[in-house]
Amino acid sequence: MARLKTETRAAHEAAEFAFNLEAVLQRPAAYAxxxxxxxxxxxxxxxxxxxxxxxxLGLDFDARRKLPALNADLAFLGVxxxxxxxxxxxxxxxxxxxxxxxxxxIEGSTLGGRIIxxxxxxxLGFTQTQGARYFSGYGAETxxxxxxxxxxxxAFGNREQQNWLPIINGAVMTFAAFQxxxxxx
Numbered sequence: 001m002a003r004l005k006t007e008t009r010a011a012h013e014a015a016e017f018a019f020n021l022e023a024v025l026q027r028p029a030a031y032a033x034x035x036x037x038x039x040x041x042x043x044x045x046x047x048x049x050x051x052x053x054x055x056x057l058g059l060d061f062d063a064r065r066k067l068p069a070l071n072a073d074l075a076f077l078g079v080x081x082x083x084x085x086x087x088x089x090x091x092x093x094x095x096x097x098x099x100x101x102x103x104x105x106i107e108g109s110t111l112g113g114r115i116i117x118x119x120x121x122x123x124l125g126f127t128q129t130q131g132a133r134y135f136s137g138y139g140a141e142t143x144x145x146x147x148x149x150x151x152x153x154x155a156f157g158n159r160e161q162q163n164w165l166p167i168i169n170g171a172v173m174t175f176a177a178f179q180x181x182x183x184x185x
Contacts, residue, residue, distance in 0.1 A: 003157075004101070004104060004153070004164070004168055004171060008104075008168060008172055008175060011172045011175035011179075012108075012175055014175065014179055015175045015179040015182070018183045019034075019182050021116065021119065025119060025120065025123035026123075028077065028124055031077075031124055031126070032079045034182065035070060035074055035077070035079075035134060036074065036080075036081055036082040037082065037181045037182045038066070039067065039070040039071070039074060039082065040181050041178060041181035042065075042067050042106075043067065044177065045102060045106065045174065046067055048091070048093045048102070049099055049103060049106075052093075052096050053096070057100075057152040057155070058148065061103075064103070064106070064107065064110075066110075066134060069133040072133045073126075073131050073132065076131045091173060091177050093173075095166050095170075096156075097163045097164075097165075098166045098167070099170060100153055100157075100170060101171035101172070102170045102171065102173065103149070104167070104170075104171050105171050105175055106174070107145070109178070110137040110138070110145070111142060111146045113134065113135040113137050114136065117132050117137075120135055
């Protein structure tokens, strides 16, 4: 996965730059708005990911879905998902390898979300069960989920070296979609 990380670094940094955590932590309304934007992103990406055979890689995609956590957080905060956010276009995952790259971005953000969850709790008082389920990832199991995912990506990528280029492409497309959805409208 070192190649994947290296070759997507610029796209990753651009997406991170679009996410202004300091502003998000200022007010519950700003926090709710970013959750709405993440909901819009996952509403676009999850259906594209759900069609692929993740079990062949030893992964349970349903356990990795983010929309249930986002729905719970938005309900706790009393806000509805966005209906006016346009999808990032064009965005399609034409191969399983591109889907693996997209899931790399999603799972990586889940890993990083644990750090954000601590800051959300400190600044706004939201917890894994009350308003910060999405950023809390898989709770104490987040590291284990990442380790299983990393192993699956490496096995898939190394099975056939031509897999790496579409994996990277899928990740770059997903970072761009991420950046589109979280950037201020």
